[in-house]
Amino acid sequence: MAAADFRAKAHDALGNRELRANFRRAMDGLMSKRAMLFADRTEWTALRALGAAVRARSLLRLPELLEQLETRLRDNGIQVHWAETVDDGNAIFKDILSRHGARRVVKGKSMVSEEMGLNHALEAEGIEVIEADLGEYIIQLDHETPSHIIMPAIHKNKQQIARLFSQKIKDAEYTEDVDRLTDLARRVLRRKFAAADAGISGVNAAVAETGTLVLVENEGNGRMCTTVPRLHIAVMGLEKVVERLEEVPPILSLLTRSATGQVITTYVNMISGPRKPGEKDGPEEVHLVILDNGRSRIYADPELRNTLRCIRCGACMNHCPVYTRVGGHSYPGVYPGPIGKILTPQILGLETTGDLPHASSLCNACVEVCPVEIPIASLLVRLRSEGAGKTPHGGAPVKGAGSRRKSQEDWVWRAWALVFRMPLLNRLSNFALTRFGWALPSDSPLLREWMTVRSRPRFARRSLHELVRREGIPHE
Amino acid sequence: MTHAQASGRPRTVYFFGTCIVDLFYPGAGLAGIKLLQSAGVEVVFPDGQSCCGQPAYNSGYLDQARAVAWAQIKLFAKDYPVVVPSGSCAGMMKTHYPGLFRGRPEQAEVEDFVARVYELTQFLVDVLDLELDDLGPPVKVTWHPSCHSMREMGVADQPKRLLHQLSKVELVELPRERECCGFGGTFSVRQPEISAAMVTDKIGAIAGTGADLVLSGDCGCLMNIGGAIEKAGGHARPLHIAEFLWERTHGRR
Numbered sequence: 143m144a145a146a147d148f149r150a151k152a153h154d155a156l157g158n159r160e161l162r163a164n165f166r167r168a169m170d171g172l173m174s175k176r177a178m179l180f181a182d183r184t185e186w187t188a189l190r191a192l193g194a195a196v197r198a199r200s201l202l203r204l205p206e207l208l209e210q211l212e213t214r215l216r217d218n219g220i221q222v223h224w225a226e227t228v229d230d231g232n233a234i235f236k237d238i239l240s241r242h243g244a245r246r247v248v249k250g251k252s253m254v255s256e257e258m259g260l261n262h263a264l265e266a267e268g269i270e271v272i273e274a275d276l277g278e279y280i281i282q283l284d285h286e287t288p289s290h291i292i293m294p295a296i297h298k299n300k301q302q303i304a305r306l307f308s309q310k311i312k313d314a315e316y317t318e319d320v321d322r323l324t325d326l327a328r329r330v331l332r333r334k335f336a337a338a339d340a341g342i343s344g345v346n347a348a349v350a351e352t353g354t355l356v357l358v359e360n361e362g363n364g365r366m367c368t369t370v371p372r373l374h375i376a377v378m379g380l381e382k383v384v385e386r387l388e389e390v391p392p393i394l395s396l397l398t399r400s401a402t403g404q405v406i407t408t409y410v411n412m413i414s415g416p417r418k419p420g421e422k423d424g425p426e427e428v429h430l431v432i433l434d435n436g437r438s439r440i441y442a443d444p445e446l447r448n449t450l451r452c453i454r455c456g457a458c459m460n461h462c463p464v465y466t467r468v469g470g471h472s473y474p475g476v477y478p479g480p481i482g483k484i485l486t487p488q489i490l491g492l493e494t495t496g497d498l499p500h501a502s503s504l505c506n507a508c509v510e511v512c513p514v515e516i517p518i519a520s521l522l523v524r525l526r527s528e529g530a531g532k533t534p535h536g537g538a539p540v541k542g543a544g545s546r547r548k549s550q551e552d553w554v555w556r557a558w559a560l561v562f563r564m565p566l567l568n569r570l571s572n573f574a575l576t577r578f579g580w581a582l583p584s585d586s587p588l589l590r591e592w593m594t595v596r597s598r599p600r601f602a603r604r605s606l607h608e609l610v611r612r613e614g615i616p617h618e
Numbered sequence: 619m620t621h622a623q624a625s626g627r628p629r630t631v632y633f634f635g636t637c638i639v640d641l642f643y644p645g646a647g648l649a650g651i652k653l654l655q656s657a658g659v660e661v662v663f664p665d666g667q668s669c670c671g672q673p674a675y676n677s678g679y680l681d682q683a684r685a686v687a688w689a690q691i692k693l694f695a696k697d698y699p700v701v702v703p704s705g706s707c708a709g710m711m712k713t714h715y716p717g718l719f720r721g722r723p724e725q726a727e728v729e730d731f732v733a734r735v736y737e738l739t740q741f742l743v744d745v746l747d748l749e750l751d752d753l754g755p756p757v758k759v760t761w762h763p764s765c766h767s768m769r770e771m772g773v774a775d776q777p778k779r780l781l782h783q784l785s786k787v788e789l790v791e792l793p794r795e796r797e798c799c800g801f802g803g804t805f806s807v808r809q810p811e812i813s814a815a816m817v818t819d820k821i822g823a824i825a826g827t828g829a830d831l832v833l834s835g836d837c838g839c840l841m842n843i844g845g846a847i848e849k850a851g852g853h854a855r856p857l858h859i860a861e862f863l864w865e866r867t868h869g870r871r
């Protein structure tokens with residue numbers, strides 16, 4: 143998807159009143175829920191620092207921890223597969239499923255699987271994939287992609303879902319009653335769980351010391367996907383590892399409070415292996431697919447590496463004034479909002495997504511709420527630099543670095559630096575602008591954009607420098 | 619807070635006017651200087667100053683930003699606090715200068731400078747404990763806190779504490795006051811439609827307060843919000859808090 147699409151899609155979204163109202167309402171709700179749970183500033187500051195430290199430490203020792211994780215998982219009877227690209231990942235899935243002759247699959251929410259386009263890949267093989275998370279189920283019925291990483295169907299309101307269900311679910315009556323809608327989906331899904339040959343799930347954290355896969359959810363669909371079918375395949379990005387089990391509670395606490403304003407989710411699944419002899423339930427085989435897809439490259443740069451701290455809580459998008467207005471479908475790639483603006487260009491490359499880092503007012507609302515202290519605004523600036531081909535000394539260039547470079551822009555900033563570095567030049571330019579700035583043409587492209595909803599800025603008649611001199615203020 | 623307070627009430631401060639105040643809102647700069655002077659502080663305005671470097675920094679042109687930043691820092695070499703009538707420019711200095719110069723020979727000097735930077739209302743309240751006497755007529759105002767003042771400079775309720783001292787000023791809370799007005803420098807022209815949607819919502823909220831004035835500590839926001847109000851034919855007049863405080867307390871209209 144090209145970056146030009148972002149502006150075009152944002153344009154459409156901005157003009158869609160229903161969509162904007164849906165997002166505004168939902169984001170307002172999520173923000174206030176989160177705020178209530180982090181009302182104690184001292185606790186928030188301490189917990190957040192701990193979360194950031196856990197994630198930073200895990201990344202510092204990433205290769206070593208991944209090795210340890212693989213060993214422990216194998217000890218536990220979980221089979222580990224490494225996928226460098228999304229194609230590799232999909233091929234691994236197809237291979238495992240075909241070995242088991244699996245034709246019907248139920249799937250819990252997983253953004254990494256979205257990143258891989260897993261559903262498409264499996265459906266192309268004739269495998270039926272049913273999304274079992276309610277939000278994912280809704281958008282699957284409507285052939286859409288998630289508009290939010292935690293609440294994939296957040297762009298839809300109750301009435302839209304009611305219409306969708308009555309059209310797409312057999313024998314479903316039209317109802318706007320949320321409980322009855324949920325019940326409808328539940329009835330369909332129950333049958334699917336019972337008939338499924340395999341379950342697919344994501345992973346919220348993988349513990350290196352114990353070989354445990356941690357998965358949180360609210361609907362029980364994750365538990366069903368990972369325990370009912372004979373085969374369970376989990377998938378995660380390689381950054382999800384943490385070292386110790388005791389590091390999981392603070393991460394989960396930050397995750398659920400930031401994401402949905404919950405102290406804890408209804409289900410916390412700790413998966414540590416397939417069914418053992420004598421046990422009554424659980425899958426006979428458990429696999430974990432670990433996806434790279436550009437993450438090693440991100441890892442190679444000490445600054446950009448901070449992107450990988452992300453625990454996918456979605457708080458940055460919930461608080462983003464841009465996301466709230468353009469919605470999740472305007473963004474290229476699968477991760478919308480601030481995290482998408484820093485992650486997607488690094489995965490897909492700046493050639494096609496180099497405009498994304500510029501689609502931010504750098505208001506820092508995301509930085510303020512990110513539970514693992516990712517310096518999102520600084521990373522946006524870094525990616526802007528990368529686009530212009532200015533990788534800092536000692537840094538590893540982002541995919542597509544320099545592809546957005548415009549020599550005209552280079553010259554503008556060089557001239558700018560000269561004027562603002564040289565007091566004499568600055569004085570001259572101030573003089574010119576205050577006296578003759580009014581004569582600048584209003585139809586220059588930038589001024590035109592500015593003036594669509596604003597009046598033309600007016601230069602003062604005398605600069606502050608001049609006023610200071612006139613007033614006799616010491617100006618050494 | 620440490621620097622100026624450790625040495626008690628400073629006798630002299632530097633004033634960093636910022637480029638946008640210099641060219642578009644010099645009255646705000648002058649009012650800031652006068653407020654400081656009226657509190658008994660001597661103000662020095664280094665003549666060679668220009669811009670904090672933020673425009674280039676935000677565009678990803680860090681070399682140019684660094685060169686301009688360094689040109690400023692050298693002009694503010696004495697041990698005085700540096701007072702800035704903008705949360706955004708002060709925030710640029712406080713939050714981004716250290717990173718720009720990390721591992722470079724200038725690092726120590728830069729850190730010394732950064733430790734002395736204050737946003738104007740922070741300095742007036744936290745350091746000078748300024749007391750105000752309201753001389754103006756009754757007026758209804760609303761306050762727009764800038765993103766960078768809150769999130770980079772850590773300005774909290776200082777501006778409101780100043781406004782609350784003014785007996786005839788009614789301060790109406792702006793709904794969603796913490797949400798960005800959509801300026802963001804080049805963002806406003808690189809993503810003009812999103813920026814327009816943001817500022818349109820913002821001026822709608824301002825109109826809803828019924829305020830006669832919308833005050834802020836950042837002229838970038840004021841240019842954005844004020845320009846949008848003017849184009850839409852709205853009522854509220856945009857004004858920098860320094861100018862407002864000076865007008866109210868010294869009766870100059």
Ligand code: SF4
Nearest residue numbers: 452453455456458512
């Ligand atoms: S970047 Fe931070 S706030 Fe955004 S999803 Fe990741 S952890 Fe959450």
